[in-house]
Amino acid sequence: MATYDSLFSALGLKQWCAEGKADGPMSMADLLNKASGKSAEPESLWDLPFPSMDALNDSCAAFPKSRELTQGLEQGFLAIKDNLSLVLDPITQPLSWSLDGALYGMINTPWWIVIPIMLAVVFLVTKSWKLVVFVGASLCLLAFIDYYVYAMQTLAIIFVCAFLCVLFGVPIGIAMSRSNTMQRLTIPVLDMLQTLPPFVYLIPLIFLFSVTESKLYGIAIILYAIVPVVRLTNLGIRLVDKDVIEAADAFGMTPRQKLFKVQIPLALPNIMAGVNQTIMMSLAMVVIASLVSAPGLGVLVLRGIRNLDLGVGLIAGFGIVILAVILDRVTKASLARINASQNQ
Amino acid sequence: MADDIKISIKNLYKIFGPTPDVALEHVKQGMNKADLLDQHNHVLGLRDINVDILDGKITVIMGLSGSGKSTLIRHLNRLIEPTAGEIQLNGEDVLELKEGQLRQLRREQMSMVFQKFALLPHKTVLENAGMALNIRGSSVADFESEAVKWLARVGLEGNENQFPHQLSGGMQQRVGIARALVSNSPVMLMDEAFSALDPLIRSDMQDLLLELQGELQKTIVFITHDLDEALKLSDHLVILKDGEVVQQGDPQDILLNPNDPYIVAFINDINRARVLRVRSVMNRTVDNDVDYAGDLLENDNLETVLSRSGGDLDKVFRVVRNGEAVGSLSMKELTLALVPTGEPTEETAA
Numbered sequence: 001m002a003t004y005d006s007l008f009s010a011l012g013l014k015q016w017c018a019e020g021k022a023d024g025p026m027s028m029a030d031l032l033n034k035a036s037g038k039s040a041e042p043e044s045l046w047d048l049p050f051p052s053m054d055a056l057n058d059s060c061a062a063f064p065k066s067r068e069l070t071q072g073l074e075q076g077f078l079a080i081k082d083n084l085s086l087v088l089d090p091i092t093q094p095l096s097w098s099l100d101g102a103l104y105g106m107i108n109t110p111w112w113i114v115i116p117i118m119l120a121v122v123f124l125v126t127k128s129w130k131l132v133v134f135v136g137a138s139l140c141l142l143a144f145i146d147y148y149v150y151a152m153q154t155l156a157i158i159f160v161c162a163f164l165c166v167l168f169g170v171p172i173g174i175a176m177s178r179s180n181t182m183q184r185l186t187i188p189v190l191d192m193l194q195t196l197p198p199f200v201y202l203i204p205l206i207f208l209f210s211v212t213e214s215k216l217y218g219i220a221i222i223l224y225a226i227v228p229v230v231r232l233t234n235l236g237i238r239l240v241d242k243d244v245i246e247a248a249d250a251f252g253m254t255p256r257q258k259l260f261k262v263q264i265p266l267a268l269p270n271i272m273a274g275v276n277q278t279i280m281m282s283l284a285m286v287v288i289a290s291l292v293s294a295p296g297l298g299v300l301v302l303r304g305i306r307n308l309d310l311g312v313g314l315i316a317g318f319g320i321v322i323l324a325v326i327l328d329r330v331t332k333a334s335l336a337r338i339n340a341s342q343n344q
Numbered sequence: 345m346a347d348d349i350k351i352s353i354k355n356l357y358k359i360f361g362p363t364p365d366v367a368l369e370h371v372k373q374g375m376n377k378a379d380l381l382d383q384h385n386h387v388l389g390l391r392d393i394n395v396d397i398l399d400g401k402i403t404v405i406m407g408l409s410g411s412g413k414s415t416l417i418r419h420l421n422r423l424i425e426p427t428a429g430e431i432q433l434n435g436e437d438v439l440e441l442k443e444g445q446l447r448q449l450r451r452e453q454m455s456m457v458f459q460k461f462a463l464l465p466h467k468t469v470l471e472n473a474g475m476a477l478n479i480r481g482s483s484v485a486d487f488e489s490e491a492v493k494w495l496a497r498v499g500l501e502g503n504e505n506q507f508p509h510q511l512s513g514g515m516q517q518r519v520g521i522a523r524a525l526v527s528n529s530p531v532m533l534m535d536e537a538f539s540a541l542d543p544l545i546r547s548d549m550q551d552l553l554l555e556l557q558g559e560l561q562k563t564i565v566f567i568t569h570d571l572d573e574a575l576k577l578s579d580h581l582v583i584l585k586d587g588e589v590v591q592q593g594d595p596q597d598i599l600l601n602p603n604d605p606y607i608v609a610f611i612n613d614i615n616r617a618r619v620l621r622v623r624s625v626m627n628r629t630v631d632n633d634v635d636y637a638g639d640l641l642e643n644d645n646l647e648t649v650l651s652r653s654g655g656d657l658d659k660v661f662r663v664v665r666n667g668e669a670v671g672s673l674s675m676k677e678l679t680l681a682l683v684p685t686g687e688p689t690e691e692t693a694a
């Protein structure tokens with residue numbers, strides 16, 4: 001006897017319930033009850049269970065248990081998985097190649113080439129010797145404590161993913177800024193990507209792709225990090241001075257000229273702020289993605305946790321902080337240069 | 345003088361709102377702006393505008409803020425589409441133009457100067473000045489000489505490689521004017537072009553515009569809310585109120601014969617002696633028996649006459665044009681003309 005028996009008899013569903021009386025999977029709670037010999041019957045109103053799927057199943061075996069819901073979802077996903085990967089696999093294959101290529105290139109090029117190139121890039125985008133010295137010292141410190149390879153792996157992944165985020169994110173942002181419908185459709189997706197805990201959307205990805213492929217973590221990082229650059233491109237273009245847009249129209253610019261000569265240049269400070277956030281979020285995600293075999297400093301953090309290897313974990317964490325500071329300073333400094341050249 | 349009509353605006357209506365056509369019927373039946381907003385939630389932008397803009401002249405459109413000046417000027421190059429009416433440029437219907445033709449018109453026929461300058465902040469002064477040519481496909485090297493020439497003409501020699509934010513407001517607007525001149529379009533639209541500037545700089549800019557106009561004889565449509573500016577610049581003055589033309593014509597005429605209390609209020613506290621000219625208040629008869637105190641030019645303003653008279657109210661002056669006597673002006677008539685009412689002096693010549 002269970003609480004909601006009377007409900008099903010009142011509805012005249014006793015027959016239907018009895019038909020479902022197959023021995024379904026037993027839940028842990030059932031097992032415990034059986035072992036302790038207690039009946040599931042509540043003593044008073046105080047103990048009345050919520051009419052949940054499991055409680056209703058107690059009274060009527062034909063009623064599905066909540067476990068069947070999760071299992072159904074899994075089965076459904078598995079059923080479409082093959083078809084889905086048939087499409088997704090070839091599309092995403094270049095991502096694997098570029099990640100593997102970047103990793104291979106960064107690690108196999110000697111350090112005395114990689115570090116000067118990085119410093120040259122830093123100088124090019126920031127024009128600041130102070131930053132060049134800071135970045136050089138930080139990289140040398142990481143190399144000195146033998147974390148060079150891990151740091152380069154992390155950087156390689158960030159470069160590839162952040163580049164792809166900009167490559168796709170800016171056009172999406174532009175499309176959003178030109179059509180309100182597009183904006184209405186895209187914003188919920190961005191909201192979802194931004195609020196889902198990163199661990200959660202690793203789950204379907206693990207089913208879709210094999211853990212040995214680098215595109216698995218590549219996609220995870222891109223999905224997580226693309227949001228700010230899309231949002232800020234859209235915002236930046238929508239915030240461009242209406243008077244300047246009007247002048248562009250009044251002098252007869254085509255929509256294309258307007259986009260490239262006015263809207264994008266004037267939105268550039270906002271777009272660059274988005275790129276900065278995108279890079280920082282890639283760094284956050286590349287650490288989490290070490291759970292699904294992304295190489296780099298995250299692996300050491302993970303090892304630190306798994307093996308209770310306090311020293312390794314802490315130093316790897318310190319390395320991540322250094323990378324974060326470098327990436328943030330460099331992108332902010334180039335952003336400041338853009339701002340300085342166009343403040344009105 | 346046989347003036348050519350450059351732009352002709354006929355029965356132009358503009359109503360802002362979701363269903364302007366429905367609202368248009370009410371407006372044509374005489375509903376006013378406030379009622380339209382109250383009862384139908386539409387904004388009456390312009391009602392039945394008929395203005396002819398003469399070739400080579402400065403037409404000034406004046407009105408208080410919200411009277412529809414910006415809306416009207418933006419119809420000329422169709423930055424705003426009309427609800428009803430007709431706009432012709434050189435006798436051709438502007439509203440018929442397809443997208444490409446309209447762009448052509450904006451590139452070659454009309455340039456625009458804006459109240460807030462609207463320069464490209466990331467481009468140099470030179471590149472801004474050459475914007476119109478750049479849009480038509482010229483590179484910096486192609487338009488440089490033209491841009492440098494006009495920048496020098498508006499007084500910006502040596503500023504070519506600066507950025508707009510490094511210039512003062514007055515200088516930025518000079519770039520705005522140079523940009524319009526470089527486009528070499530016959531029509532210039534100026535929406536409150538000098539309103540954001542300090543009074544002294546504004547006066548300089550007005551002088552600059554008049555000087556350029558003396559050379560170039562463009563067709564200029566100039567918008568202002570400032571009567572002094574309107575009187576200084578205009579060949580033809582159009583006064584707007586709540587989206588309607590209340591009076592238009594020769595500015596001197598409007599000053600002497602205002603036909604609406606709105607205009608009377610407008611003109612009450614201006615310095616009439618400085619604005620009115622001898623030709624507008626003189627007597628068209630020359631009597632050879634009279635002993636004239638001296639000769640005046642017909643375009644002298646009354647302030648000059650007052651100082652010439654030395655305060656003697658009995659004097660009578662002769663008015664000459666090109667050395668020929670065309671009329672006379674007694675100090676008595678002059679004094680009457682200075683009285684700021686809606687009642688004009690009888691001798692006013694139309």
Ligand SMILES: Nc1ncnc2c1ncn2[C@@H]1O[C@H](COP(=O)(O)OP(=O)(O)O)[C@@H](O)[C@H]1O
Nearest residue numbers: 360387388389408409410411412413414415416
């Ligand atoms: N896009 C618009 N939507 C609704 N109302 C508008 C719009 N543009 C202008 N208006 C209204 O039209 C009237 C005239 O505006 P405007 O031409 O800007 O006046 P002015 O330039 O003389 O100050 C104002 O009442 C304004 O509120």
Ligand SMILES: [Mg+2]
Nearest residue numbers: 413414415536
């Ligand atoms: Mg205005």
